[in-house]
Amino acid sequence: MNIPQSISFLSPEEIATREIAEPDTARLPNLASLFKDREIRLRQLAAGHSMRDFLIFMADLASAQHNALNDAALIKSQAQDSLVPGLELLQAHAKAGTPVLDPKHWALDPTWRRELDFILAQVLSHLPGEATVKGVIEEIKSMTQDQLNEQAQSLLLGQMGLVHMGAAPLIAAALQVFWVRLAARTAKAYPQQTFPAVADATHCPCCGSKPVSSINRLGSDVGTSRYLNCSLCQTQWYMARIKCTHCESTKGIAYHSLVNQEGHAVHVSAMDEGGVSLETCDTCSHYLKIVNMAKDVQVEPVADDLATLTLDLLIAEEGYWRGGVNFMMLFGGNAENSADPPKSIGEH
Ligand SMILES: [Zn+2]
Ligand SMILES: [Zn+2]
Secondary structure, eight states: EEEEOOOOOOOGGGGGOOOOOOOOEEEEOOOHHHHHHHHHHHHHHHOOOOHHHHHHHHHHHHHHHHHHHHHHHHHHHHHHHHHOOHHHHHHHHHHHHHTOOOOOTTTOTTTTTHHHHHEEEEEEEHOOOOOOOHHHHHHHTTTHHHHHHHHHHHTTTTOOGGTTTTHHHHHHHHHHHHHOOOOOOHHHHHHTTTOOSSSOOTSSTTOOOOEEEEEEEEOOSEEEEEEESSSSSOEEEEEEEEOOOOTOOOSEEEEEEEEEETTTEEEEGGGGGGGGGEEETTTEEEEEEEEETTOOOOOHHHHHHHTTTHHHHHHHHHTOOEOOOTTTTTTTSSSOOSSSOOOOOTTT
């Protein structure tokens, strides 16, 4: 890989921003298209990519998530067997400014295992005979319910030191489906009680998780607005641009992007030169990626994050730490305090 020695910085003044006047606080995903769009984008990005096999596997996993999320039997069993929060609990959290479906206080329902079994069966059916991930799937299948719940809890609470790194994307895929449906059921049960903004704008207003990346969405009238994409329930929530998504500082924010020209990695000095860029903060030394629909309408927050590992490598050399979390490609350390180096980068 051709890694330049430095990354050029843009001043915030150079970034043309036209915010929509009253953006939605939280946008819940479309259940019919969420994982389908991710799968399509992953296959598109995989073509000619140096991480092609990994991206194809992730596309197959997203396909399994789509099928699980829209499976009539799984929808029915979750509706029958697992709870949604009551009105009093929703109101108490709204008053306190805390996310109601945060795994720190919303107990993990053991029926998430049904999503996992469904996804493992679907992924297995796509794997070639010699695939090493088959061994990981066998390992997951041999875990007891308690062991599986411990793995799930470690992932949900950001205790990455306890996580089985090979199994994590598969376990997280099931948890994502479970939480996406839980959020949708809650919103449907209380249509007047959407998930209001919470006190900590850097975490999901629905489930309290960190963002995976942010997306500049095209508005219905003019300009774009920036939303953070939840790593767990996939809700997108609004955050003003030129503001750190880790510490909320508005000072020391800079942007970096990268384009490939004739096989060479080249830094460019305009934020909109590529569909994906990085927003860094000199106050806390963290960064988050921004995928830009104005540049490429097909960008997808998880898929484009996975396909731009080069940006993570480059910015790590500049001394910045990843502020978000992508369960499909975990970095080392504690997700709640990601001041540890990315030690497991690209291992899956
Ligand atoms: Zn969430
Ligand atoms: Zn910061």
